[in-house]
Amino acid sequence: MEFTYAAAPESRSVVDIAPSYKLFINGDWVAGKGGTFPTINPATEEVLSKITQGSASDIDRAVKAARNAYTKIWSKLPAKERGKYLFRIARILQERAREFAVLETLNNGKPIRESRDVDIPLAAAHFFYHAGWADKLDYAGVGKSPKPYGVVGQIIPWNFPLLMLAWKIAPALATGNTVVLKPAETTPLTALLFAEVCQQADLPDGVVNIVTGDGRTGAALVNHPGIDKIAFTGSTEVGKIIARAIAGTEKKATLELGGKAANIIYDDAAIDQAVEGIINGIFFNQGHVCCAGSRLLVQESVYGTVLDKLQERMAKIRVGDPMDKNTDLGAINSAAQLAKIKELTSAGDSEGATRWSSPCELPEKGFWFAPTIFTGVTESHRIAREEIFGPVLSVLTFRTPAEAIEKANATPYGLSAGIWSEKSSKILWTAQNLRAGVIWSNTFNKFDPASPFGGYKESGWGREGGRHGLHGYLLTTQKSHSQKGGK
Amino acid sequence: MRLDVKKTYKLFIGGQFPRSESGRSYEITSPKGVFLANAAQASRKDLRDAVTAARSAFSNWSQATAFNRGQILYRIAEIMEGRRDQFIAEIVACEGVNTKKASEQVDAAIDLWVWYAGWCDKYISVAGSQNPIAGPFYNFTTPEALGVIGAIADQKSSLVGLVQSIAPIITSGNSALIIANEKSPLSAITLSEVLATSDLHAGVVNILTGKVAELAPWMASHMDIDGIDLSGAPRKSATELKTLAADNLKRCHHFTGESLERILAFTESKTVWHPIGV
Numbered sequence: 184m185e186f187t188y189a190a191a192p193e194s195r196s197v198v199d200i201a202p203s204y205k206l207f208i209n210g211d212w213v214a215g216k217g218g219t220f221p222t223i224n225p226a227t228e229e230v231l232s233k234i235t236q237g238s239a240s241d242i243d244r245a246v247k248a249a250r251n252a253y254t255k256i257w258s259k260l261p262a263k264e265r266g267k268y269l270f271r272i273a274r275i276l277q278e279r280a281r282e283f284a285v286l287e288t289l290n291n292g293k294p295i296r297e298s299r300d301v302d303i304p305l306a307a308a309h310f311f312y313h314a315g316w317a318d319k320l321d322y323a324g325v326g327k328s329p330k331p332y333g334v335v336g337q338i339i340p341w342n343f344p345l346l347m348l349a350w351k352i353a354p355a356l357a358t359g360n361t362v363v364l365k366p367a368e369t370t371p372l373t374a375l376l377f378a379e380v381c382q383q384a385d386l387p388d389g390v391v392n393i394v395t396g397d398g399r400t401g402a403a404l405v406n407h408p409g410i411d412k413i414a415f416t417g418s419t420e421v422g423k424i425i426a427r428a429i430a431g432t433e434k435k436a437t438l439e440l441g442g443k444a445a446n447i448i449y450d451d452a453a454i455d456q457a458v459e460g461i462i463n464g465i466f467f468n469q470g471h472v473c474c475a476g477s478r479l480l481v482q483e484s485v486y487g488t489v490l491d492k493l494q495e496r497m498a499k500i501r502v503g504d505p506m507d508k509n510t511d512l513g514a515i516n517s518a519a520q521l522a523k524i525k526e527l528t529s530a531g532d533s534e535g536a537t538r539w540s541s542p543c544e545l546p547e548k549g550f551w552f553a554p555t556i557f558t559g560v561t562e563s564h565r566i567a568r569e570e571i572f573g574p575v576l577s578v579l580t581f582r583t584p585a586e587a588i589e590k591a592n593a594t595p596y597g598l599s600a601g602i603w604s605e606k607s608s609k610i611l612w613t614a615q616n617l618r619a620g621v622i623w624s625n626t627f628n629k630f631d632p633a634s635p636f637g638g639y640k641e642s643g644w645g646r647e648g649g650r651h652g653l654h655g656y657l658l659t660t661q662k663s664h665s666q667k668g669g670k
Numbered sequence: 671m672r673l674d675v676k677k678t679y680k681l682f683i684g685g686q687f688p689r690s691e692s693g694r695s696y697e698i699t700s701p702k703g704v705f706l707a708n709a710a711q712a713s714r715k716d717l718r719d720a721v722t723a724a725r726s727a728f729s730n731w732s733q734a735t736a737f738n739r740g741q742i743l744y745r746i747a748e749i750m751e752g753r754r755d756q757f758i759a760e761i762v763a764c765e766g767v768n769t770k771k772a773s774e775q776v777d778a779a780i781d782l783w784v785w786y787a788g789w790c791d792k793y794i795s796v797a798g799s800q801n802p803i804a805g806p807f808y809n810f811t812t813p814e815a816l817g818v819i820g821a822i823a824d825q826k827s828s829l830v831g832l833v834q835s836i837a838p839i840i841t842s843g844n845s846a847l848i849i850a851n852e853k854s855p856l857s858a859i860t861l862s863e864v865l866a867t868s869d870l871h872a873g874v875v876n877i878l879t880g881k882v883a884e885l886a887p888w889m890a891s892h893m894d895i896d897g898i899d900l901s902g903a904p905r906k907s908a909t910e911l912k913t914l915a916a917d918n919l920k921r922c923h924h925f926t927g928e929s930l931e932r933i934l935a936f937t938e939s940k941t942v943w944h945p946i947g948v
Contacts, residue, residue, distance in 0.1 A: 419919075422919065423917065426915075426919060427913050427916045430908075430913040430915075431908075438919070440919075597938075607944075610944065611942075619940070620938065620939065620940060620941065621940075621941050622940065623943045624942065624943060625945050626807070629803075629805065629943055631801070631805070631809070633801045633803050634803050635799075635801070635811050635939055639816075639938050641918060641919050644919065646939055649801050649811060649941075650799055651799070651811060651939050659931055661929055661930070661931055663927025663928055663929045664785060665927055665928065
């Protein structure tokens, strides 16, 4: 007898996509000056809408609106009232969760199961968490009555469009800043729907401004003299460009950049659980995750077992229609990203690693890449060093814990890492020695608004989430020890 | 009669006192132009050697217990106290201030070591957290040392500004390389002698004397330095240095005075998730 899944598509009737979108500036929809570009569904290549390419003058207009809102309204509002706006936004996101989930999946290509169960609930939770901080900033650990920067420019990626918006806007508003946010070029729709939520919440005009566009729009934002602070999530390459661009200014920055996380499987791990963790680590969100567990480090004595179980499990990953509730792996976000994945995996072949892909049928239209692992990978291979940002896992082995640490740390990145072992002392020793900002033991890719997130080394500057995340949006009022008369 | 034995001022790298590999030195004079000594003029190669020494010292120093680090920092204060007269005399000679002023500077520098010594086993409790996440996980965030930190010491004072930079960097377990006050480097070398006899691991602090304008860009662009304290950098060079530092995203900071912030600026927060269950 053969068991197959019946199709279980989520209905898209809950969303209402306009044929075109303007920019959201000063609480209003305004026409931009940079022309338009189409936004598509990467699973079907269907054009969903026409998006405005924000120009430098549009950015200027948005920054002025944000400054005006900061000076005249937002900075004068009592903190507890500021917090209430965030609570309102959190509630509206919860109420409209289905709509956001469907829209996110249509524009991003991620499985509806993930947008519904991860992205949107976490985005709402982020607003709820930060709402409560608004009138408690004295306890944030940066001194009495800390002050906001003022106007913050924020640039977010396409892998978790609404969630990254929440990671940026929620702490910025809670701490009393106003924002100009640029969503990713390929995934602007949920940010534009969020603008509607701001209106629905009666958020004062200009506190949140959303300007769509490509890298040129982002550059105009970074270089605008009216911006006090930049918050960016994206590639390390662009992060360095931003760091150079602001070197001669008073602007501050938080950067959440690339990663090449080691996922370490010790021989005393619960192997079945570890295999689930490997799958979640690299195939969650098509591997479009900066903290993805993209370098598997397996202790030699269990290498055969882990590899067999991993391939068996990979063959069961359901790849296809992101709107189907049974889908595990959706579409690659764009043609450009697919080309990048193909280029790096060909380098894996040509440098001598062995490719194995799960035997799955890929849809004809849209951008797809089958779950893939490379074995026989050495540390010098490009697929072991460079961020692929796709459903591709490089498998390496080690003999001793010290060797695992050495290999795990041999990267300019330092965002995250995973450890699988049933021995807690070994886990804590490993965690202590790993040079990474987020360490998951016997789990992977877990996120929470109360848990600080961010990287060591070239994975970025600062943290997002938790008490630590507030520091990126507050000016310290701490005096030096001797100024306080402590000496 | 007896002839004075003059002191030779050298660099401090990896716990040793080498001359500059370049063979260069430069004259140190009092504000009135009186010759005081020849100081070693460090080169790019000396700076790179200092980075290598600092990197190899990092692992043991950052993993020493906080209690142990605190004891060593306090020991530095003790040894400085015993060398008060030498420090005072060198400050008087280099800066041209009176004994009272020089003595105040030495007092302040010693007290800074005592203040930071006490922070070694406290900053983690103050700046770390346990995070109440929505799930069956124990989740905690703890700051830890960043790695190798470069610093350009304050160019106004010869001793207190130097300690202002070094002490907070090594409190958390970082190792450091410091470009000393260019005009008045004598205190820096005497401080090296204190550090060398204080149980501080070799290579944790490396002190270079020489030209700030020559050395600072090499420091900013070195790919194995994780952060820079730019407090003593000339204002007009900050843009250039930060631009160079962006090549490996060094954490760059300016400070005034001593503060917990100064320790935390060169730490990195690590968040660990651990499941709870039976």
